[in-house]
Amino acid sequence: MTADGRFPDPGTQSGQPLPALPAPAAESPAPAPAAESAASNGEWLRVHPASPFVRGWVALAAIAFFFGRDIFERSLQGRPVFEEELAGRAPLLLAGGGAVLLVTVLGFILTWYFTKYQVAGGYVRVNTGFLFRQQRQARLDRVQAIDIVQPLLARIFGLAELKFEVADAGESAVRLAYLKMDDARQLRATILARAAGVTTGTEDPGVAAPEAPEYPVLAVPPSRLVGSLLLSGQSVFVVAATVASVVLSAVTESSAFFLYLVPAVLGLAATYWNLFNKGYNFTAAISPDGIRLRYGLLDTQAQTLPPGRIQAVKITQPPLWRLLGWFRMQVNVAGYGLVENAGEGSARTTLLPVGTLPDVMNMLALVLPDPGTPQPAVVFGAGLTGLDFAGGFVTTPRRARWLAPLGWRRNGFAATDTALLLRSGRWWRQLVVVPHQRTQSIALHQGPLARLFRVADLVLHTTAGPVLPRLTQAGVDEARTLFDEQSARARLARKRQTAEQWLRQVAPAAAEAVPVAEPVRTTHQQEGGQHG
Amino acid sequence: MRTEAIDPPGIAWQRVSPRYITVRLVQWALGNLVAVLVLSLPLMLVLAGVWVWPPLWLAVTVPAVMLLVALWRLVLIPRQVRAIGYAERDDDLLIRTGIFFQRTMAVPYGRMQYVDISVGPVERGLGLCTLKLHTASPGTNAQIPGLPAAEGARLREQLAARGEARLAGL
Numbered sequence: 001m002t003a004d005g006r007f008p009d010p011g012t013q014s015g016q017p018l019p020a021l022p023a024p025a026a027e028s029p030a031p032a033p034a035a036e037s038a039a040s041n042g043e044w045l046r047v048h049p050a051s052p053f054v055r056g057w058v059a060l061a062a063i064a065f066f067f068g069r070d071i072f073e074r075s076l077q078g079r080p081v082f083e084e085e086l087a088g089r090a091p092l093l094l095a096g097g098g099a100v101l102l103v104t105v106l107g108f109i110l111t112w113y114f115t116k117y118q119v120a121g122g123y124v125r126v127n128t129g130f131l132f133r134q135q136r137q138a139r140l141d142r143v144q145a146i147d148i149v150q151p152l153l154a155r156i157f158g159l160a161e162l163k164f165e166v167a168d169a170g171e172s173a174v175r176l177a178y179l180k181m182d183d184a185r186q187l188r189a190t191i192l193a194r195a196a197g198v199t200t201g202t203e204d205p206g207v208a209a210p211e212a213p214e215y216p217v218l219a220v221p222p223s224r225l226v227g228s229l230l231l232s233g234q235s236v237f238v239v240a241a242t243v244a245s246v247v248l249s250a251v252t253e254s255s256a257f258f259l260y261l262v263p264a265v266l267g268l269a270a271t272y273w274n275l276f277n278k279g280y281n282f283t284a285a286i287s288p289d290g291i292r293l294r295y296g297l298l299d300t301q302a303q304t305l306p307p308g309r310i311q312a313v314k315i316t317q318p319p320l321w322r323l324l325g326w327f328r329m330q331v332n333v334a335g336y337g338l339v340e341n342a343g344e345g346s347a348r349t350t351l352l353p354v355g356t357l358p359d360v361m362n363m364l365a366l367v368l369p370d371p372g373t374p375q376p377a378v379v380f381g382a383g384l385t386g387l388d389f390a391g392g393f394v395t396t397p398r399r400a401r402w403l404a405p406l407g408w409r410r411n412g413f414a415a416t417d418t419a420l421l422l423r424s425g426r427w428w429r430q431l432v433v434v435p436h437q438r439t440q441s442i443a444l445h446q447g448p449l450a451r452l453f454r455v456a457d458l459v460l461h462t463t464a465g466p467v468l469p470r471l472t473q474a475g476v477d478e479a480r481t482l483f484d485e486q487s488a489r490a491r492l493a494r495k496r497q498t499a500e501q502w503l504r505q506v507a508p509a510a511a512e513a514v515p516v517a518e519p520v521r522t523t524h525q526q527e528g529g530q531h532g
Numbered sequence: 533m534r535t536e537a538i539d540p541p542g543i544a545w546q547r548v549s550p551r552y553i554t555v556r557l558v559q560w561a562l563g564n565l566v567a568v569l570v571l572s573l574p575l576m577l578v579l580a581g582v583w584v585w586p587p588l589w590l591a592v593t594v595p596a597v598m599l600l601v602a603l604w605r606l607v608l609i610p611r612q613v614r615a616i617g618y619a620e621r622d623d624d625l626l627i628r629t630g631i632f633f634q635r636t637m638a639v640p641y642g643r644m645q646y647v648d649i650s651v652g653p654v655e656r657g658l659g660l661c662t663l664k665l666h667t668a669s670p671g672t673n674a675q676i677p678g679l680p681a682a683e684g685a686r687l688r689e690q691l692a693a694r695g696e697a698r699l700a701g702l
Contacts (some may be wrong), residue, residue: 440672
């Protein structure tokens with residue numbers, strides 16, 4: 001590092017900046033004007049100066065609260081701000097308080113000064129800390145997902161946090177907090193373009209990647225979100241608990257039972273609020289960069305899932321949602337499963353909080369552009385709501401019906417050319433879709449009872465997340481055949497899948513000619529590849 | 533080894549070393565005998581007249597049941613060790629375990645992120661090692677215990693070489 005804290009740029013080492021080459025039109029996914037940005041030419045940049053204050057406002061608020069409350073109360077009561085015996089030491093106390101404030105603010109400034117980031121040479125590097133320094137670098141072509149997060153306070157100031165998951169880092173996320181909203185979006189476009197292998201990148205510094213165009217796919221109206229919360233399992237619990245406590249109160253003629261409900265009500269209210277806050281204004285869009293998800297009432301979040309980064313999808317339907325034909329979709333994405341905060345994690349792994357059948361089919365078409373079957377609506381429809389052999393599913397054999405008296409007609413699997421579908425649950429319907437090239441390893445399980453009925457379970461291992469693909473109680477012969485075939489299919493799919501840089505797989509010029517809802521992923525796209 | 537119902541047909545399973553039974557016996561002794569001894573404490577105290585509760589029958593039953601379970605596990609150990617098998621196929625490694633709760637797992641070479649070899653104190657004394665495979669999935673709990681050290685080293689090199697040749701992204 002040079003004295004001014006910047007790495008010498010390989011292109012400008014002689015002191016003569018190379019003229020920025022005009023990017024050939026074919027290399028950008030959209031003919032948007034190339035913007036000037038310092039972030040893409042390898043300079044070390046700092047985050048927004050206000051960021052430590054936005055992040056550490058709690059500490060400042062605490063200091064203000066402790067000092068302010070006392071003074072406020074005393075002045076309200078008409079007492080002097082300091083007691084008589086302490087009055088002589090007032091300057092000392094003030095100095096002490098001031099010192100605490102000064103140290104905090106100084107800490108903030110130092111934190112800001114020593115936080116720097118750079119995008120260069122296929123890597124993002126982030127330096128943090130002044131006592132314990134940390135340098136984290138992430139390979140751009142391993143970016144699994146990229147989020148722009150705006151907590152309420154940051155939103156007020158027009159700031160945003162950029163967070164990206166990289167598969168090869170042990171620590172999951174690389175965070176940049178906070179940037180100006182426009183800078184964050186620009187940086188996201190740059191990172192995604194580099195990750196996709198669109199631009200020549202490092203060779204033409206100064207030219208940032210234009211933001212890829214995006215097309216809205218669906219939106220969840222707030223009324224449906226509220227409806228889905230009211231029809232959720234915890235609402236049933238609320239009603240049952242209320243009825244029980246009313247009955248108990250009437251029988252025992254004491255009202256004490258309501259007291260037990262207070263903590264439960266508080267907890268449930270928090271859960272409802274969290275789900276509402278996270279699911280509010282949910283929209284999904286598609287761009288050549290991948291799937292864009294936006295949601296949030298107070299804290300907003302914009303997720304980008306590059307094509308082919310989704311490891312597994314789960315579509316569920318609780319019994320009450322069946323009345324209105326709603327489904328929920330959740331995904332496994334490498335890195336998402338390891339999040340520290342459970343509430344945040346569950347929002348991030350939600351692909352669709354609540355949607356109708358056409359919505360589900362639209363999202364499936366985005367996740368799996370090539371369904372690998374000529375009749376996707378039939379096969380996936382049977383997976384969602386069907387029974388028995390409809391849609392080519394293989395279910396639990398009749399001899400094992402006593403192991404799952406309700407579910408045996410539904411527990412089953414179907415394999416298309418590109419994905420394995422695992423179906424289960426008669427009341428709590430569930431369909432798990434795992435693309436063949438995302439299978440990590442496969443295992444067959446058989447316990448003593450299952451051996452008696454000659455059935456076996458098949459487990460597909462994927463990255464950590466809410467989706468645990470498991471085929472329950474398939475016939476032994478079918479399970480063993482599937483075990484072999486699935487190994488072969490996964491092997492073939494891995495061979496077909498080539499680079500991490502998804503746009504490199506097609507000719508760059510073809511990127512513009514791609515149909516709207518079909519993100520560029522593989523070279524063997526089928527006609528009529530849309531679901532539904 | 534008898535090929536069980538869920539195993540793919542026509543696989544020549546490699547067995548782990550019979551010396552691994554000793555390792556399992558030591559683990560069994562450390563775990564179960566200590567548990568039985570701890571559960572026998574009330575019995576001794578009751579017999580010595582220090583404790584009035586629990587009644588004698590309960591104080592006898594609990595450690596006796598524990599002892600029976602422990603002996604049952606002891607009897608199973610040699611069969612469990614014999615049931616562990618692995619087979620190197622062209623594109624994946626097969627691992628099978630279990631008698632009552634059987635599991636057969638296929639780990640593709642291209643999916644292996646890294647391969648661990650660990651050696652515990654008892655294993656070291658017997659010249660054994662445990663090989664563990666890691667993929668991007670935490671569900672891949674693939675380990676082959678009780679490998680002779682030379683075989684473990686050979687397998688690790690072999691797996692690393694094959695993984696290198698077939699490595700795929702996530």
